[in-house]
Amino acid sequence: MFPTVRPPARPFAHGVSVPLRGLARRIIHRRNIRGTVWTESSETGERLLCVAGDAPHINRRIHDYLKREARRDIEAAVQHHAAAIGVKYKRITIRDQSSRWGSCSSNKTLSFSWRLILTPPYVLDYIVAHEVAHLVELNHSARFWRTVHRFEPELERMRKDMRRSWSHVPAWVNEAA
Numbered sequence: 001m002f003p004t005v006r007p008p009a010r011p012f013a014h015g016v017s018v019p020l021r022g023l024a025r026r027i028i029h030r031r032n033i034r035g036t037v038w039t040e041s042s043e044t045g046e047r048l049l050c051v052a053g054d055a056p057h058i059n060r061r062i063h064d065y066l067k068r069e070a071r072r073d074i075e076a077a078v079q080h081h082a083a084a085i086g087v088k089y090k091r092i093t094i095r096d097q098s099s100r101w102g103s104c105s106s107n108k109t110l111s112f113s114w115r116l117i118l119t120p121p122y123v124l125d126y127i128v129a130h131e132v133a134h135l136v137e138l139n140h141s142a143r144f145w146r147t148v149h150r151f152e153p154e155l156e157r158m159r160k161d162m163r164r165s166w167s168h169v170p171a172w173v174n175e176a177a
Contacts, residue, residue, distance in 0.1 A: 018062070025039065071094045
């Protein structure tokens with residue numbers, strides 16, 4: 001859904017800014033501290049995404065952290081929206097999709113891009129609602145859009161915001177790259 005031209009790919013590294021839940025966080029490498037990845041604020045109030053360990057592991061650790069955070073937020077939103085309209089889903093998968101935010105298969109499997117965690121929460125929520133609506137109607141018919149409107153009455157504004165959000169999310173370099 002909503003493929004567009006995106007900024008060039010780059011690795012997660014010390015000093016790079018990452019839009020976690022739509023808010024910029026600067027990656028800070030804390031090699032002498034035990035742990036993996038956590039958030040904190042600097043003395044000046046700057047939002048930080050801290051990563052422990054050796055420098056060669058920064059990119060993978062940030063990827064893993066963001067995927068876990070995405071799964072947590074997406075699963076909560078799916079459960080909420082599915083319960084709201086009384087539908088069941090088979091499974092939720094979080095993938096490294098680079099051309100779409102999410103999808104719903106005919107066997108009721110919902111798939112989402114981990115990159116949703118880089119967008120503002122309302123974008124993630126809308127994408128999840130959109131895909132949950134496909135559990136009712138697996139097309140984009142008037143019935144489908146009526147279901148989506150039950151979740152989000154300001155549909156047109158949301159669709160514009162989603163396109164804008166996608167175009168600003170860089171294609172972060174995969175850990176294997």
